[in-house]
Amino acid sequence: MSQPAQGTPQQDETEEYSFAALEERWGGYWEQHRTFAPLDDGSAERRYVLDMFPYPSGDLHMGHAEAFAMGDVVARYWMQQGYDVLHPIGWDSFGLPAENAAIKRNAHPAEWTYKNIDTQKSSFQRYGISADWSRELHTSDPEYYRWTQWLFQQFHAKGLAYRKDSPVNWCPKDQTVLANEQVVNGSCERCGTPVTKKSLNQWYFRITEYADRLLEDMQQLEGHWPERVLAMQRNWIGRSEGAHVDFRVEPTAATAGQNGQPGQDITVFTTRPDTLFGATFMVVAADADLALELVDAEHREALETYREGLKNVSEIERQATDRSKTGVFLGRHAINPLTGERLPMWASDYVLADYGTGAIMAVPAHDQRDLDFARTMGLDVRRVLDTGEEDPAVTGTATTGDGTLVNSGELDGLAKAEAISRAIEILDERGTGRGTVNYRLRDWLLSRQRFWGAPIPIVHCPDCGEVPVPEDQLPILLPQDVAGEQLAPKGKSPLAGIESWVNTTCPRCGGASRRDTDTMDTFVDSSWYYMRFASPNDDDQVFDRAAVDRWLPVEQYVGGVEHAILHLLYSRFFTKALYDMDLISFTEPFKALLNQGQVLNGGKAMSKSLGNGVDLGEQLDTFGVDAVRLTMIFASPPEDDVDWADVSPGGSAKFLARAWRLAQDVESSGAAPGTDPDGGERSLRQLTHRTVADAARLLDDHKFNVVVARTMELVNGVRKAIDGTAGAAGLGAGDPAVREAVEAVAILLSLFAPYTAEDMWAKLGHEPSVARAGWPAVDEALLVQDTATAVVQVKGKVRDRLEVPVDISAADLEQLALASEAVQRSLDGAEIRKVIVREPKLVNIVV
RNA sequence: GCCCCCAUAGCCCAAUUGGCAGAGGCGGGAGACUUAAAAUCUCUGUGUUGUGGGUUCGAGUCCCACUGGGGGUACCA
Numbered sequence: 001m002s003q004p005a006q007g008t009p010q011q012d013e014t015e016e017y018s019f020a021a022l023e024e025r026w027g028g029y030w031e032q033h034r035t036f037a038p039l040d041d042g043s044a045e046r047r048y049v050l051d052m053f054p055y056p057s058g059d060l061h062m063g064h065a066e067a068f069a070m071g072d073v074v075a076r077y078w079m080q081q082g083y084d085v086l087h088p089i090g091w092d093s094f095g096l097p098a099e100n101a102a103i104k105r106n107a108h109p110a111e112w113t114y115k116n117i118d119t120q121k122s123s124f125q126r127y128g129i130s131a132d133w134s135r136e137l138h139t140s141d142p143e144y145y146r147w148t149q150w151l152f153q154q155f156h157a158k159g160l161a162y163r164k165d166s167p168v169n170w171c172p173k174d175q176t177v178l179a180n181e182q183v184v185n186g187s188c189e190r191c192g193t194p195v196t197k198k199s200l201n202q203w204y205f206r207i208t209e210y211a212d213r214l215l216e217d218m219q220q221l222e223g224h225w226p227e228r229v230l231a232m233q234r235n236w237i238g239r240s241e242g243a244h245v246d247f248r249v250e251p252t253a254a255t256a257g258q259n260g261q262p263g264q265d266i267t268v269f270t271t272r273p274d275t276l277f278g279a280t281f282m283v284v285a286a287d288a289d290l291a292l293e294l295v296d297a298e299h300r301e302a303l304e305t306y307r308e309g310l311k312n313v314s315e316i317e318r319q320a321t322d323r324s325k326t327g328v329f330l331g332r333h334a335i336n337p338l339t340g341e342r343l344p345m346w347a348s349d350y351v352l353a354d355y356g357t358g359a360i361m362a363v364p365a366h367d368q369r370d371l372d373f374a375r376t377m378g379l380d381v382r383r384v385l386d387t388g389e390e391d392p393a394v395t396g397t398a399t400t401g402d403g404t405l406v407n408s409g410e411l412d413g414l415a416k417a418e419a420i421s422r423a424i425e426i427l428d429e430r431g432t433g434r435g436t437v438n439y440r441l442r443d444w445l446l447s448r449q450r451f452w453g454a455p456i457p458i459v460h461c462p463d464c465g466e467v468p469v470p471e472d473q474l475p476i477l478l479p480q481d482v483a484g485e486q487l488a489p490k491g492k493s494p495l496a497g498i499e500s501w502v503n504t505t506c507p508r509c510g511g512a513s514r515r516d517t518d519t520m521d522t523f524v525d526s527s528w529y530y531m532r533f534a535s536p537n538d539d540d541q542v543f544d545r546a547a548v549d550r551w552l553p554v555e556q557y558v559g560g561v562e563h564a565i566l567h568l569l570y571s572r573f574f575t576k577a578l579y580d581m582d583l584i585s586f587t588e589p590f591k592a593l594l595n596q597g598q599v600l601n602g603g604k605a606m607s608k609s610l611g612n613g614v615d616l617g618e619q620l621d622t623f624g625v626d627a628v629r630l631t632m633i634f635a636s637p638p639e640d641d642v643d644w645a646d647v648s649p650g651g652s653a654k655f656l657a658r659a660w661r662l663a664q665d666v667e668s669s670g671a672a673p674g675t676d677p678d679g680g681e682r683s684l685r686q687l688t689h690r691t692v693a694d695a696a697r698l699l700d701d702h703k704f705n706v707v708v709a710r711t712m713e714l715v716n717g718v719r720k721a722i723d724g725t726a727g728a729a730g731l732g733a734g735d736p737a738v739r740e741a742v743e744a745v746a747i748l749l750s751l752f753a754p755y756t757a758e759d760m761w762a763k764l765g766h767e768p769s770v771a772r773a774g775w776p777a778v779d780e781a782l783l784v785q786d787t788a789t790a791v792v793q794v795k796g797k798v799r800d801r802l803e804v805p806v807d808i809s810a811a812d813l814e815q816l817a818l819a820s821e822a823v824q825r826s827l828d829g830a831e832i833r834k835v836i837v838r839e840p841k842l843v844n845i846v847v
Numbered sequence: 848g849c850c851c852c853c854a855u856a857g858c859c860c861a862a863u864u865g866g867c868a869g870a871g872g873c874g875g876g877a878g879a880c881u882u883a884a885a886a887u888c889u890c891u892g893u894g895u896u897g898u899g900g901g902u903u904c905g906a907g908u909c910c911c912a913c914u915g916g917g918g919g920u921a922c923c924a
Contacts, residue, residue, distance in 0.1 A: 185920095228851055232919060235850075240923075270924060283924090323922080348922095355923045362924085368848095369922050440923055564919085634872070635859065641917095646859050648873050654887090655872085697863080706861065709871035716871090791867050796905050798867055836904055842866050846904045 017657035019624025022755040027126065029758070035769045036079075036087060036130045040550070044084040048551045049075045050530055050590075052559030052567070053090045056116040057097065060123040062599040062606065062616050063560075066642060068129050069632040069752070070596045070704070071558035075130045076751045077699045080775040086551050087130055088533040090137035091117055094145075094522045096174060096190060099452040099487055106484030109452040113140060123617075128625055128754040130771060135536045139525035144532065145454040146475035147542040148525055151574075152457060153468050154581055160206045161446070163466070167287055167353060168445055170198040175489030176449045177202055179521060180442050181236075181566045189566075197287065197311070203447035203456060203518065207573045211237050211439040214572055217588055224592040226639065232564045238440025242271035243424050245361065245433040247282065247334040250342065252296045266290070266334065269356030269438050272363065273427065274419035277408035278384035279361040280374065282334050282345045285353035286310060286327065294345060296331035303328050303347055310349055325350055325373040336361075337432035338409070338423075348373060356438055365391075368398040384408045385416065444570065446521045451478070451487045451494040453519030461506035461513040470507050476515065493517040526567055527574040530554055530589060542583070549585055557590035560598070568593070594702060597641035599632075614644050626753035627653035633752050634708040656756045659715045659749060662742045663760035665722060665733035673739070673765035680737025682782075684721045687714060688741040689782040695748055696775065704752075711748045718742060739764070744776045792817045793844040794826045810837040817843040 030036060038046070051071035054064060075087040098109035105112070117138065124131070137144055155161040169178040173193035177200060182189040207214075215237050218230050246265045268282070284291050286307055295303045306328045327348030334343050343361070350369055351360050364374035365383040371392055374381050381393035387403035389395075405411045410426070411419045427433025447456060455476045457469040469476055479501045487494045495501060496517035506513040528542075534551045535544035553575075559567075568590070575589040598605060601612040619628050630652040635642040677685065691714045695707045718741045724730030731738060743764055750757035750770045761770035785806055790813060792800040800822040804813060814837050817823060823845065830847040837843050 226852095228919070231851055235920060238923065242924080268924080272924080325922085350922045350924095352923065360924050367924065369924075372922090438923085561918085637860085640853095640860095643859080646873075648859090651872060703861090705859095706871080709861070712871050789867080793866085793905075796866095801867075834904060836866090838866065842905090844866080844904055 017660045019626060019653065019656075019755065022759050023126070023625060026755050026758045030128075030130070030754075030769060030771070031125060031133060033769070034132075034134070035771055036075075036085075037132045037134060038084050038086045040084065040086075040547075044082055046086065046551055047078050047083040047555045048086045048553070049078065049556045050088065050533070050554045050558065052557070052563065053092050053526070053529060054120070055092045055095060055097075056113055056120050058116050059119050060127065060616055062614055062619075062644070065127065065616050065628060066599050066632045067558060067560065067596045068124070068127065069629045070594060070638045071556075072129050072629075073633060073699070073704050073751045074556050074558065074594075074702075076754075076771060079130065079771055080747060080750065080773065081696075082774060085130075086533070087132060088135040088137075088536070089124065089129065089131040089133065090135070090529060090533070090536075091139065092522065092526050092529075093117065093138045093140040094453045094519075094525055096450060096452070099450060102452075103484055103487050108480065108483050109487070110140065110480075113452075114138075126620070126625060127629070130754070135533055137529065137532055137536045139454075139522070139529060140452070142475045142477055143539065144529075145525070147532070148454045148520065148528070149457040149469075149474050149476060150471060150542055151528060151578075152454075152520065152524070153471065153474075154583075155205060155577065156458070156468055158577075158581065160209070160577055161203060162206065163201055163203050165199065165201045167197045167199050168202055169195045170200075171195055174450070175491050177445055177447065179445045179523070181444075181569070202445055204443040205446050205573070207444045207570075208439060208441050210573050210576050211239070211441050212437075213576055213587075214441075214569065215239055217572070217576070220588050220591075221593070225590075226561070226593060226595050229561065229564045229568065229593060229595065233569055236441065236565045236569065240271055240438050240440075242269055242436060242438060243273040243427060243433050244269055244357070244436045245273060245276065245427060246337060247343070247361070248337070249294065249345070250333045250335065252332060264293075266294075266359050267357050268359050268361050269436070270361060272366065272420070273423035273433070274405065274408075274411065274414075274416055275363040275366050275384055276336065276338050276361070276423055277405075277411065278363040278365050278382050279336055279341075279343060280364060280380040280382055281362045282343050282359065283327065283348050283351045283362050283370075283373070284330070284345065284359040285351040286347040286349050288353035288358040290358055291330065291347040294330050294332050295347070299329060299331040303330065306347065313349070325369070325376045327373065327377065329377075337430065338426065344379070346373075346377070354442055355440065364398065365393065366398055366400055368400075371396065371398040382407065384411075385419075444521075444573070446524055447518035448521055449491065449493040450489070450519055451482070453522055454525065455495065456516040456518050456520060458516040459504055459506055459513045460516060461509060461511060463511055464506055464508045467506055467508050467513070473507065493519065495519070523567060523570050527570045528578075530557075530571070531578075531584065545583070552584070553586045553588060554590045556592045556594065558594045558596060561595040594638060596638050597636065600641050600643045600645075602645045603643060619649060623649040623653050624656075624755075626656055626756045629754075630656065630708065630752045633704045635705065637705055638702055655712055655715070656749075656753055658719065659711075659745055660756050660760055662715065662718055662722075662733075662738075662745065663763040666739050666742050667763040667765070669733035669738075671734045671736070671739050675736045675739060677736045677740035680735055680740060681721065681731050682737075684717065684731070684735075684737040684741055685779075686782050686785075687717045688737070688744050688776075689778050692744050692748070692776045693778045693783055696778075699751075707748065708752060711745060714741060714748075715745055718745070743773075746770055747773050747776055788840040790817070790840055791842050792820055792823050793842070794823060795847060796844065797826075799823050799826045804840050806840050808840045810839045813837055813839045813843060817845070 051068050075085055078085045093113050098113045101112040102109040152161055169183050171178055171188040171193055173191050183195050187194050244267050246267050249264050249266055327346045330345045330347055332345045334345055336343055362370035364371040364381040383391055384407050385403050386406050387399040387401045389399045392398045402416045405414045405419045424435040457476045459467045461467050479498055502514050504513055504515050531543050531548055534547035538544050571589050576587055578584045579587050601614050606613040627649045631647050631649040635647045691710050694710055698707045722730050722733050722738055746757050746760040757770045787803050788806050790802045790804045791798055800820045802816055814835055832845055832847055834846040
């Protein structure tokens with residue numbers, strides 16, 4: 001890359017290393033010269049690397065510093081390799097903290113948000129991230145959320161966005177509903193408040209329709225995503241094979257004759273149809289409507305009391321597995337379709353309304369929960385599978401293993417797996433059941449009763465019902481003139497209280513209507529931002545298809561593991577849905593994923609309550625950007641946590657100064673850039689080329705910490721080569737091999753320490769930017785060693801070392817080894833049974 | 848409870864396919880420079896590779912069990 005010479009900042013030749021001076025000298029340079037904007041002209045292979053975009057929380061912190069240092073290594077490495085790299089950055093700028101801040105300060109959330117972004121952006125720029133700022137986007141900009149709303153309309157048109165009444169997770173503090181994925185250990189993922197259940201009418205995305213594809217397409221990600229993330233998603237989707245079984249419910253006395261109704265069927269899901277003969281009662285979820293429908297008049301009051309009581313039980317209590325079982329009898333019976341037996345029907349909270357069908361057949365002998373319930377309520381326990389263990393009715397421990405079916409009619413004698421398939425066949429033949437696959441995944445609850453998010457672009461018309469706002473009327477803008485208390489959570493969306501905003505006309509009939517007052521979960525915003533980066537300023541469409549086709553999918557995504565089943569699952573769902581709408585041509589958004597570790601202090605996550613936070617700004621002021629970045633990278637492998645108490649940014653700074661002085665030495669030696677390194681000192685050249693070759697392999701494997709170590713080794717080697725050692729005079733800094741080595745150091749360092757690398761590059765007499773210097777060419781001839789050290793072992797113990805030519809034959813090496821005096825001595829005349837030769841490095845003699 | 852990951856020097860961590868356990872850093876120790884110190888530089892590394900077993904000529908590396916640590920998930924029928 002040729003930049004005009006006047007673009008090179010001035011420097012003083014006698015200076016000492018000072019990170020502050022370097023940051024001053026090069027700060028703004030890359031931005032001004034658009035060093036990191038992709039060419040997008042087809043002249044080089046395109047690659048898209050992306051860090052999970054940040055929420056503008058106030059300022060950059062240690063966690064950002066770690067994550068973005070990692071992503072930047074990948075981006076800068078690829079740039080050096082000659083790829084046309086797209087490395088954009090933007091802001092996940094909708095969300096609750098802005099709203100809470102606005103309430104506190106009697107302001108509009110936008111004010112706080114965009115002020116934070118200003119601060120944080122300048123911190124990012126100081127941090128030297130190789131981002132293309134011309135593509136910066138904010139999810140809270142109308143230019144962005146217009147297309148979030150547009151996408152919602154597409155989902156709505158396809159039936160993938162819908163409303164339903166359902167018991168939902170409710171955060172009493174944030175006064176809003178939460179998606180299943182946002183409930184962590186029964187508490188709100190955001191604020192930690194115990195979550196309660198509330199029955200509400202809410203918007204959902206039909207992600208369950210994609211459950212099988214979300215599972216199957218993980219094949220594409222195998223080996224490129226961390227295994228544990230894939231495992232977490234697999235668990236979350238929770239595929240389980242089993243059967244639906246229909247049970248006829250006996251009519252009650254009251255309903256028996258009614259309109260000749262034969263009574264209703266209820267269907268249960270079970271993974272154990274083989275135990276059907278062992279079912280002794282039925283349980284329906286107490287909080288499901290089904291319970292109310294089924295209960296007879298005599299037991300209705302008891303059920304209602306029970307349901308009332310459940311409201312006071314928090315999710316945390318409810319989930320405690322050692323909690324004793326409770327429930328009420330419904331006064332009804334169901335008929336076992338295989339045996340004709342009458343089974344009493346109960347309602348309990350240990351059956352979940354929104355898993356399976358919300359009702360189960362209980363087989364207490366072979367399911368611990370059912371057994372606990374049976375023992376509490378005094379219900380029958382019947383063993384139908386002999387596992388050789390003692391009778392569960394006696395021990396109180398259900399047997400769930402394999403064995404032989406008993407007391408099960410024609411299933412008798414079969415093993416578990418055979419019995420399962422046979423039972424499904426029988427149910428099928430009789431039309432009272434069928435094999436099925438059930439998923440744990442629920443639909444994604446996307447509406448939120450909060451202000452600072454994208455309004456759901458729907459109008460509720462008394463005549464036309466639910467009417468989508470037409471495309472040409474998007475975006476539905478958030479009101480501007482609201483602040484403070486108006487935004488306070490009241491259990492319904494703050495937008496509902498702003499009459500001038502709510503009241504509108506129906507786009508279909510023109511009659512008076514009301515807008516939907518909920519806003520979208522911010523995970524909707526982040527489910528497609530990586531696509532928008534391909535054409536962030538396109539005002540006419542959600543994105544430019546051609547640009548998306550050119551750049552996506554993302555080649556390398558970098559971010560924290562905390563999004564394993566939130567953002568990452570949602571984004572995968574969006575990608576598949578958009579693929580089905582023929583908006584994009586790929587089915588997985590992120591080809592590879594790197595989870596960086598956390599930054600800890602003293603073995604614990606930094607937190608205000610522990611008072612162990614480390615202020616990034618202070619670290620940067622004390623040690624400089626480069627030293628902090630280098631420390632993040634060097635401390636441990638990228639996916640491991642970094643404990644700030646264990647690392648030494650001071651050591652990193654020292655190393656950078658050493659490296660930088662090498663460039664200064666070369667500069668003072670007067671050696672001109674562009675000299676042919678061919679005449680240079682060979683062993684230093686070998687070190688340089690070996691280091692560069694290994695670095696590429698290590699970078700491909702994301703072993704960034706090792707690359708830093710190897711760079712340190714090279715720096716040490718160059719220093720020694722220049723100064724010489726006690727025994728030998730040095731080369732001085734003028735040797736072409738020294739220049740070659742120091743240039744390699746500058747390029748390697750450009751991935752981790754951009755300011756130092758840039759300054760070294762300038763000292764070496766090159767035009768900026770070092771970021772575009774190109775990866776050093778490796779001379780294969782310098783990688784091969786002429787001789788190798790062969791280890792000679794006797795019985796696995798090292799007895800001698802031989803310097804041998806690398807291309808020595810096995811036979812020659814064996815002979816040399818056997819001729820060794822040390823070997824003969826340790827053999828001591830023993831009989832040689834076998835000689836293993838791995839030329840040129842090893843001989844093992846077995847006696 | 849179930850699933851996954853990890854364990855190498857005082858500490859953070861390296862060690863292509865099984866082949867000499869040590870690259871790099873921190874800390875420690877010794878020394879040089881200094882009146883002294885800081886800074887800088889030089890020198891300095893023997894350890895049950897968590898434990899026990901197995902496979903192999905050979906195991907940090909592969910297999911099994913266990914221990915310790917971390918993470919995920921949990922009335923999911």
